Amino acid sequence: MTRTFRNTLNCILSCVFLSLCSSTLAATDTIYLIRHGEVVEQLGTKDKSKNPSLNERGQNMAQALAARLKQVPIQAIYTSQLDRTQQTATPTANVHQLTIEIIAANKPLSAHIDATATAVLNTLSNAEGGSVLVVGHSNTVPMIIKALGGPELATLDHDAFGDLFILTRQTDDGKITLQREKLAW
Numbered sequence: 001m002t003r004t005f006r007n008t009l010n011c012i013l014s015c016v017f018l019s020l021c022s023s024t025l026a027a028t029d030t031i032y033l034i035r036h037g038e039v040v041e042q043l044g045t046k047d048k049s050k051n052p053s054l055n056e057r058g059q060n061m062a063q064a065l066a067a068r069l070k071q072v073p074i075q076a077i078y079t080s081q082l083d084r085t086q087q088t089a090t091p092t093a094n095v096h097q098l099t100i101e102i103i104a105a106n107k108p109l110s111a112h113i114d115a116t117a118t119a120v121l122n123t124l125s126n127a128e129g130g131s132v133l134v135v136g137h138s139n140t141v142p143m144i145i146k147a148l149g150g151p152e153l154a155t156l157d158h159d160a161f162g163d164l165f166i167l168t169r170q171t172d173d174g175k176i177t178l179q180r181e182k183l184a185w
Contacts, residue, residue, distance in 0.1 A: 027129030027172070031120055031148060032069060033141050033165040034134075034183075035156055036084040037061040054087045057185070061162050064185035066091035068164065072131050074098065076123045078116055079135045080105035089135040105140060113140065117147035129171060141165065150178045 037058025054062065065088065074096045079085035081104045093100050103119060105112040120132050134144055138160070142153035150167045162183040169176045 027170075029124040029129060029169045029171060030072070030131045031124075031167040031169075032072070032074075032131065032133045033136065033145060033167065034065060034088070035138055035141050035161060035163065036082075036088040036135055038161045039084050051083050053083050058084070058088065058161070061183060061185045062088045062091045064162075064183045065164070066095045068183060069133065070095050074133050075127060075130045076101060076119075077133045077135070078103055078119055080112065080137065080140070082137075085135040085137070089133065092133055105137070109140070109143070113143045113147050116140075116144050120144075120148060124169075145178065149174075149176045 037054045038061065039052040039058060040055045069092050074092065075098075077089050077093050077096075077098050077100050079089050079100055079102055081102050086100055086102070089100050092098075101119065103112060103115045116134060116136075120134065123132055124130050134141075136144055138156040138158055142155055145165060145167055146152050148167055149169065150165075156163065162185060164181050164183055166179040166181065167176065168179070
């Protein structure tokens with residue numbers, strides 16, 4: 001074999017190998033969903049206002065979320081109009097230099113769920129493999145997961161905070177998996 005022929009053959013084999021490898025590596029979309037952090041208490045009970053702020057533990061959870069997602073290439077962050085969701089998302093938005101996109105959680109709640117799912121899917125459709133963060137509420141996070149093709153979950157406990165849901169979708173075959181991890185905060 002001549003040197004030129006061998007080099008050409010190696011080049012062709014390398015191109016075929018790279019082509020096969022790239023076709024077997026499926027891109028994935030990843031959606032991180034979390035309920036807002038813990039809120040301010042008044043007189044031993046949860047703040048009964050419609051828009052309480054995060055307490056110190058809630059702020060710590062928001063910082064833990066930002067640390068957890070620091071290395072993740074987040075493309076967009078969605079929250080409701082309520083302060084607690086925005087305050088939970090703000091540290092992550094700052095790390096990624098993103099503006100929080102607000103989707104009002106008004107009645108009917110199904111409109112908020114549909115609008116959030118549509119916004120997430122539109123964001124992800126603009127890139128081959130991407131990541132989005134959604135900060136919601138105890139009743140909306142399970143509904144958004146379902147609207148995005150994930151499994152049906154029960155409403156989150158009112159006093160449960162720090163559960164990060166990771167919904168992963170293979171872009172080639174649409175296979176969806178859901179993981180749940182507890183933030184350390």
